[in-house]
Amino acid sequence: MTQWYMLTFVGKDRAGIVANVTRALFEGGCNLGEASMARLGGNFTIMLMVQSSGSLEKLKDMMAPIAEKQGLRLHVDAIEGELHHHEEPDVRISVYGADRVGVVADVTGALAEAGLNILNLETDVGGTSAAPIYIVYLDGIAGKGVEKLEQALETLRKEKKLDANLTPIDPLTA
Amino acid sequence: MAVLEVLVYPNPGLKQVSKAVETFDAALRDFIADLKETMLTGPPSVGIAAPQTGRLERIVLVDVSGKPKTPNHGFMILINPNITGSEGSVIGREGCLSVPDYTGNVYRAERIALTAQNEFGRTHHFNFSGFEARAVQHEMDHLDGLLFLDRLVSRRDRFRRKVYKAPASQTQNS
Numbered sequence: 429m430t431q432w433y434m435l436t437f438v439g440k441d442r443a444g445i446v447a448n449v450t451r452a453l454f455e456g457g458c459n460l461g462e463a464s465m466a467r468l469g470g471n472f473t474i475m476l477m478v479q480s481s482g483s484l485e486k487l488k489d490m491m492a493p494i495a496e497k498q499g500l501r502l503h504v505d506a507i508e509g510e511l512h513h514h515e516e517p518d519v520r521i522s523v524y525g526a527d528r529v530g531v532v533a534d535v536t537g538a539l540a541e542a543g544l545n546i547l548n549l550e551t552d553v554g555g556t557s558a559a560p561i562y563i564v565y566l567d568g569i570a571g572k573g574v575e576k577l578e579q580a581l582e583t584l585r586k587e588k589k590l591d592a593n594l595t596p597i598d599p600l601t602a
Numbered sequence: 603m604a605v606l607e608v609l610v611y612p613n614p615g616l617k618q619v620s621k622a623v624e625t626f627d628a629a630l631r632d633f634i635a636d637l638k639e640t641m642l643t644g645p646p647s648v649g650i651a652a653p654q655t656g657r658l659e660r661i662v663l664v665d666v667s668g669k670p671k672t673p674n675h676g677f678m679i680l681i682n683p684n685i686t687g688s689e690g691s692v693i694g695r696e697g698c699l700s701v702p703d704y705t706g707n708v709y710r711a712e713r714i715a716l717t718a719q720n721e722f723g724r725t726h727h728f729n730f731s732g733f734e735a736r737a738v739q740h741e742m743d744h745l746d747g748l749l750f751l752d753r754l755v756s757r758r759d760r761f762r763r764k765v766y767k768a769p770a771s772q773t774q775n776s
């Protein structure tokens with residue numbers, strides 16, 4: 429019996445973290461599924477789907493010394509593994525505007541209302557420190573159609589003074 | 603006519619460079635009929651390349667006419683295709699009959715000019731744009747042993763370029 433776990437590491441970024449973590453998992457007999465690494469404000473974060481025949485405690489015990497050595501905090505959850513069940517986004521949306529509190533809540537709230545199931549979301553701050561720009565990038569599935577999302581974006585443009593672009597994602601298979 | 607087996611990665615046949623077609627005979631046209639049958643029979647696809655069926659010859663079929671609101675040349679047989687000019691660079695999502703259950707983002711030229719021979723060896727000139735240009739480039743990659751996996755770009759890259767390259771509306775304070 430094997431079980432899927434989600435391992436989350438957070439800490440200060442430095443060279444070789446991913447290599448060290450994945451090497452330790454491999455040597456510990458674990459199987460890697462999907463993984464996503466990001467640097468957020470200079471902090472290192474990675475989430476890894478890991479398949480193991482051992483218990484959650486065993487996996488934690490195995491990885492804790494690695495995490496400590498790398499200066500990372502580790503979190504482990506038992507999860508349902510769903511490899512090969514990729515949900516395909518059909519729209520990609522970017523929204524940006526002058527930085528202020530509540531932009532992400534405004535944007536995701538309006539889009540959720542309009543039927544968007546968000547699959548990926550990233551936000552960033554650009555511009556100068558005197559005039560920062562907040563940028564939200566996301567893709568997802570238009571559950572109620574693209575027209576509804578366009579309407580929601582139009583409302584955001586008018587009422588929240590944001591700029592917004594929607595691009596349908598239309599995968600080509602060939 | 604017969605439906606041919608479509609090779610799936612990591613079949614090494616997909617990484618070979620195909621050779622030019624020199625003889626335009628009935629056997630070639632029989633093979634093209636089989637290739638077309640294969641393209642129409644499997645999962646929905648806007649094109650197929652001969653090497654995807656293990657025949658290492660520079661033959662591709664493309665047909666994006668099934669896609670609504672897409673300028674197209676209908677069903678095309680492109681033999682020994684050669685790109686003579688290209689313009690622009692756009693990102694789009696692609697999948698492949700030879701890479702099941704995965705799609706990814708790839709840059710392609712927005713417009714291409716191309717010469718190719720038909721099944722009787724006559725040379726024709728084409729200008730493709732948009733989705734059709736993407737399909738042709740995807741298929742032609744197969745002739746050089748390349749998959750869209752060889753050209754993947756990250757999600758983040760896609761979003762950044764999208765935002766900075768082509769904002770659809772103007773910011774008010776610019």
Ligand SMILES: [Zn+2]
Nearest residue numbers: 602698699700
């Ligand atoms: Zn393909």
